[in-house]
Amino acid sequence: MGNVKHIATAAVGLIGIGAMVCAPSLIWMLPAALMAAAALAVLGWSAHNAQHTAEQTLDGVQQSVDALNEQLDRARTQLGDTNLKLQLVQRSKSNTEAILKSIRDAVLVADQQDRIIMANEAAQRLFGFRFDPTALPSLATLSDAAAFVPLMQKSRTGRIAHVRHEVTLPRDGQPAVFDAVLSYVQDDTANTGAVVAVLHDVTREKEIAQMKNDFVSHVSHELKTPLASINAYAEMLVDGEAQDEDTLKQFCTIIQSQAQRLTRLIDDILNISRIESGLIKVSKDQHSMALIVRDAVEMIKSYAQEKNITVTAPAAILYDQVVIDRDMLSQVVINLLSNAVKYTPAGGAIAIASELNEADNCITVTISDTGVGIPPDDVEHVFDKFYRVEANNKMAKGTGLGLNLVKQIVETVHGGRVFVTSTIGKGSTFGFELPLAAENVKC
Amino acid sequence: MTQRRALVVDDEFHIVQVVAIKLRNNGFEVTTAENGDIAYRLACELNPDIVITDYQMPVLSGIELIEKLRQNPATESTPVVMLTARNFSVEDDQKQTLRISACLSKPFSPREVLQTVEDVLNQNATV
Numbered sequence: 001m002g003n004v005k006h007i008a009t010a011a012v013g014l015i016g017i018g019a020m021v022c023a024p025s026l027i028w029m030l031p032a033a034l035m036a037a038a039a040l041a042v043l044g045w046s047a048h049n050a051q052h053t054a055e056q057t058l059d060g061v062q063q064s065v066d067a068l069n070e071q072l073d074r075a076r077t078q079l080g081d082t083n084l085k086l087q088l089v090q091r092s093k094s095n096t097e098a099i100l101k102s103i104r105d106a107v108l109v110a111d112q113q114d115r116i117i118m119a120n121e122a123a124q125r126l127f128g129f130r131f132d133p134t135a136l137p138s139l140a141t142l143s144d145a146a147a148f149v150p151l152m153q154k155s156r157t158g159r160i161a162h163v164r165h166e167v168t169l170p171r172d173g174q175p176a177v178f179d180a181v182l183s184y185v186q187d188d189t190a191n192t193g194a195v196v197a198v199l200h201d202v203t204r205e206k207e208i209a210q211m212k213n214d215f216v217s218h219v220s221h222e223l224k225t226p227l228a229s230i231n232a233y234a235e236m237l238v239d240g241e242a243q244d245e246d247t248l249k250q251f252c253t254i255i256q257s258q259a260q261r262l263t264r265l266i267d268d269i270l271n272i273s274r275i276e277s278g279l280i281k282v283s284k285d286q287h288s289m290a291l292i293v294r295d296a297v298e299m300i301k302s303y304a305q306e307k308n309i310t311v312t313a314p315a316a317i318l319y320d321q322v323v324i325d326r327d328m329l330s331q332v333v334i335n336l337l338s339n340a341v342k343y344t345p346a347g348g349a350i351a352i353a354s355e356l357n358e359a360d361n362c363i364t365v366t367i368s369d370t371g372v373g374i375p376p377d378d379v380e381h382v383f384d385k386f387y388r389v390e391a392n393n394k395m396a397k398g399t400g401l402g403l404n405l406v407k408q409i410v411e412t413v414h415g416g417r418v419f420v421t422s423t424i425g426k427g428s429t430f431g432f433e434l435p436l437a438a439e440n441v442k443c
Numbered sequence: 444m445t446q447r448r449a450l451v452v453d454d455e456f457h458i459v460q461v462v463a464i465k466l467r468n469n470g471f472e473v474t475t476a477e478n479g480d481i482a483y484r485l486a487c488e489l490n491p492d493i494v495i496t497d498y499q500m501p502v503l504s505g506i507e508l509i510e511k512l513r514q515n516p517a518t519e520s521t522p523v524v525m526l527t528a529r530n531f532s533v534e535d536d537q538k539q540t541l542r543i544s545a546c547l548s549k550p551f552s553p554r555e556v557l558q559t560v561e562d563v564l565n566q567n568a569t570v
Contacts, residue, residue: 221528224549224550228551231550231552232457232458232461232550232551232552233461236461236464236553241464241465241553243468254457258457
């Protein structure tokens with residue numbers, strides 16, 4: 001009876017294991033073993049016969065148990081493999097989710113009923129909703145997506161494999177341009193599908209392309225203006241329209257001055273372009289800022305005298321040494337001074353001041369004029385490339401590059417700062433700040 | 444034969460000068476103005492045979508000048524040639540409404556300006 005008890009216990013144990021591993025092929029064998037064991041107990045055969053029969057039965061049971069163990073081992077191995085595969089699939093799913101979550105492009109998937117079945121963080125931010133996989137919101141509930149939803153629906157109804165659209169959607173309250181790639185993914189087994197949308201923000205690229213176009217347009221326009229004069233006056237010379245010596249000289253002078261204007265323009269464009277691309281050769285040495293200002297004033301003096309404008313410069317400041325490219329900084333001061341003369345009516349005044357700020361280890365140079373001033377809306381743009389103050393166009397001709405070059409030289413090349421303040425009808429103050437040469441401050 | 448009178452209007456000194464010299468050397472009496480406002484007053488005063496004006500000008504633009512000329516009986520039929528910058532164009536209906544005889548795009552050749560002025564005046568004489 002003890003053996004029977006053991007077998008029954010083993011069989012019950014096996015049923016448990018069989019149930020656990022969900023191996024139906026094993027279970028059908030177990031009732032036979034149980035029935036044999038039960039029969040032994042109930043019938044009470046004679047000892048000899050019973051012993052012989054029991055041994056035969058036990059052998060059979062043993063064989064069945066061995067077979068069960070083999071199948072159990074195989075099932076365990078299969079289960080291990082399945083678990084491994086499951087882990088790999090889960091890991092792959094986690095990786096995919098992590099990638100989708102981290103990419104900056106918005107990714108959104110909608111099913112055949114226009115329900116959103118997946119949306120990464122960027123898509124949720126863009127369309128202003130929290131994705132809940134148990135709720136599956138409709139595409140129609142997306143806010144400010146009127147330009148986008150019909151495209152998704154069109155991809156779905158047309159079952160279009162891949163299509164690209166340029167869509168404008170609000171982002172942080174501003175219109176942003178997206179390159180949207182929509183792909184219809186077909187599920188042949190279920191005769192259904194989903195639309196996957198990937199939206200890449202191309203607003204900045206668009207702006208840069210527009211800036212490039214504007215730049216080329218500005219440059220060609222600015223280059224054509226002096227070229228047009230050169231061409232017209234050269235044609236006049238060819239046609240013999242200069243009928244006396246003075247007119248001939250005048251035509252030649254205009255051609256020369258326009259050619260010089262063209263050269264300056266090309267130089268300015270090239271210098272700005274080289275500074276922006278970091279290709280300009282910079283030769284920095286220690287110089288006195290006061291001496292650079294003094295030399296610039298000398299150069300501009302005759303131009304100022306023509307308009308009866310007085311220019312006052314400060315006395316040299318001790319220890320005003322700066323590490324600069326002398327030619328470039330001279331151009332900064334000359335550009336600011338010539339602008340001041342240009343936009344100051346006859347009889348006005350220009351004052352140059354410089355101040356040391358030892359706490360910040362820098363020097364500030366300001367050029368103030370009694371000129372026409374700059375309208376408030378224009379002030380923040382005066383250092384922009386090709387920007388010209390419309391209201392002051394009549395005062396002087398210009399390319400809109402001079403102040404941009406000043407900014408590039410001071411800020412990009414020398415790590416300084418430019419600034420401007422202005423009052424209409426009273427005048428403007430342009431200035432820049434440069435770090436002082438460290439050694440000299442200590443002297 | 445009376446000398447033909449032209450009024451040349453542009454805020455760009457070199458343009459005014461080159462057109463004026465070209466026309467003077469070819470028998471025109473030329474008056475110049477640097478903006479539309481001055482040009483309108485001169486047109487009323489001198490009643491020129493033709494006005495050659497820039498499109499973009501301070502104070503009073505070329506279009507505004509022509510509108511004023513067309514409203515004044517003394518200048519309503521004065522032929523006008525317009526000089527336009529490269530990126531500006533005058534719409535056809537605006538050209539018809541304001542009766543702009545011809546448009547020339549900058550940069551232009553002085554020969555081309557002279558030829559256009561001659562053609563416009565000849566057409567007007569025929570009409």
